Amino acid sequence: MIALVRFRLSGFLRTGRALAPVLAGLLALGILYGGGRAEPAEAYGVSAVVLFPVLAWQTKILLDAEPDVQRRLSLVAVGPARERAAGLLAALTAGLALIVVALAVPWLVGGVATPTGPGDRPIVVGLALGLWAHLLALPAAVALGGLASRAITRSAGYGVAVLALGVVLALVLGISGPALGWLAPPLLPTARALTGPIPPVTGVLLTGWALVWAAMLLAGYAQSRRRRA
Amino acid sequence: MRLEDVWLRYRRGGPWVLRSVTVEIAPGEAAVVLGRNGAGKSTLLQLAAGILPPARGRVDGRPAVVGWVPERFPAGQPFTVQGYLTAAARMRGLSRIEADKAVRGWVERLGLGPFQCVRLPQLSKGTAQKIGLAQALLRPPGLLVLDEPWEGLDAAARELVPEVVGEVLAAGGRVLVSDHRGETARLPGAREWTVADQTVTERVPTGERAMVVVELAIPAARVADAVHRLRAEGHHVLRVRGHDAPPPVTRLVSGAAVEESS
Known part of the structure; x- marks a missing residue:
């Protein structure tokens, strides 16, 4: 299965398709950090929200880079379950790479303020919270990208529609407040929580919420792929 | 299966x-x-x-x-x-x-x-x-x-x-x-x-009735003996040819078909 993950990542990189989402991500982060300096954790919280559609789109591009017949050849070689898992693993790996870039960017463009007062969080804590926020967004983004991939939607139009609808729903439901917020992965609640001190309970709740959503979306992907080779 | x-x-x-x-x-x-x-x-x-x-x-x-x-x-x-x-x-x-x-x-x-x-x-x-x-x-x-x-x-x-x-x-x-x-x-x-x-x-x-054609290479000196033995075992020897220019298998297969129908 690792061989298939490597094969897909190298196909994704060699076709040059990897470039588009990275550029889109950099553009979005550039706009985000162009506004001025912010406290690291707070900035990273917003960065994770901004990156969510980019990560989902990157997943769709990665999964769609392989011709349909090659996907079937890979399926025959490793079996259906591993074929699906390998695609998701490749997307998670590419997503992690983009997250590393996203964590580094604000330091390069001077988008973050170093702690000055005794009440500020140390840089390491800010970085760790930023990584946590991005990691919460990644699985749901990968699952959404998978649901929008050509293997499931079969046409470019439906694919874009699923992607756009998923992103809009995640953001709108997140903005709408606690009543409907649980109907989407906790992107905005995480960003909001990062503006102030986070009690451990909130952290655990947000993590659990994100994991439940990721599990549901990934199960949906696996189920949809069952009838679509 | x-x-x-x-x-x-x-x-x-x-x-x-x-x-x-x-x-x-x-x-x-x-x-x-x-x-x-x-x-x-x-x-x-x-x-x-x-x-x-x-x-x-x-x-x-x-x-x-x-x-x-x-x-x-x-x-x-x-x-x-x-x-x-x-x-x-x-x-x-x-x-x-x-x-x-x-x-x-x-x-x-x-x-x-x-x-x-x-x-x-x-x-x-x-x-x-x-x-x-x-x-x-x-x-x-x-x-x-x-x-x-x-x-x-x-x-x-x-x-x-x-x-x-x-x-x-x-x-x-x-x-x-x-x-x-x-x-x-x-x-x-x-x-x-x-x-x-x-x-x-x-x-x-x-x-x-399903027939298969097998090509064999046999030393020229022993060909008569080999053909005799194959016939004795009930095989159908289609023909004997030189080893230099092997024709494509298709011709042999169609040859077998002709052989069967004639």
């Missing part, structure tokens, strides 16, 4: 492509899948290979290693011949050394040596088809599924398909071949599955 009352359609509520199909193939057996364009030959093959799951019914006893040669090899991929085949071998669980060995063997056998460092999109259709054949054989398959394997292949490579099929069968594998051009005269003794009206009907080979 057995397909038991298998039904298949591409989407819920769509038309059935295959209905209540029950077929069976034993180790060492080959089956030729015949039928019009669009009858469902490729669908049946992909069902057998495990690519398409049946909507109803089940597929039992599919071997662990399956080789599938698609009708058209997807050449639009950013890899060289060598890189692609090595990746395909690694995917099938071969170690780096085993993979290199398997790739080298098939590259040599299929005459892909000069193309080793060529990128897949630059290959001609026939050469790309050979890559499709090679990737299915990197690990000896328990089930080899060939979708129109003769399409686009040159004369030399065409002869190779029955040879490879013979090897897979000899190793106890099963082989499914689809064909709409009658090339399957090259696979004597195979079962015949005809796909029509969403179902599959089988014509069992007529056991004793």
Whole structure:
């Protein structure tokens, strides 16, 4: 299965398709950090929200880079379950790479303020919270990208529609407040929580919420792929 | 391996492509899948290979290693011949050394040596088809599924398909071949599955009457003795010729047909 993950990542990189989402991500982060300096954790919280559609789109591009017949050849070689898992693993790996870039960017463009007062969080804590926020967004983004991939939607139009609808729903439901917020992965609640001190309970709740959503979306992907080779 | 009352359609509520199909193939057996364009030959093959799951019914006893040669090899991929085949071998669980060995063997056998460092999109259709054949054989398959394997292949490579099929069968594998051009005269003794009206009907080979032509090379001095012995064992000696210019196998097969009918 690792061989298939490597094969897909190298196909994704060699076709040059990897470039588009990275550029889109950099553009979005550039706009985000162009506004001025912010406290690291707070900035990273917003960065994770901004990156969510980019990560989902990157997943769709990665999964769609392989011709349909090659996907079937890979399926025959490793079996259906591993074929699906390998695609998701490749997307998670590419997503992690983009997250590393996203964590580094604000330091390069001077988008973050170093702690000055005794009440500020140390840089390491800010970085760790930023990584946590991005990691919460990644699985749901990968699952959404998978649901929008050509293997499931079969046409470019439906694919874009699923992607756009998923992103809009995640953001709108997140903005709408606690009543409907649980109907989407906790992107905005995480960003909001990062503006102030986070009690451990909130952290655990947000993590659990994100994991439940990721599990549901990934199960949906696996189920949809069952009838679509 | 057995397909038991298998039904298949591409989407819920769509038309059935295959209905209540029950077929069976034993180790060492080959089956030729015949039928019009669009009858469902490729669908049946992909069902057998495990690519398409049946909507109803089940597929039992599919071997662990399956080789599938698609009708058209997807050449639009950013890899060289060598890189692609090595990746395909690694995917099938071969170690780096085993993979290199398997790739080298098939590259040599299929005459892909000069193309080793060529990128897949630059290959001609026939050469790309050979890559499709090679990737299915990197690990000896328990089930080899060939979708129109003769399409686009040159004369030399065409002869190779029955040879490879013979090897897979000899190793106890099963082989499914689809064909709409009658090339399957090259696979004597195979079962015949005809796909029509969403179902599959089988014509069992007529056991004793199925004939195969075997070419032998014998020292000229001993030819009379050898022919006499073969005839004594009940074999039908078609003719004796010089060893210098071997004619293509097809002529011999059609020769056998003429011989039988006359």
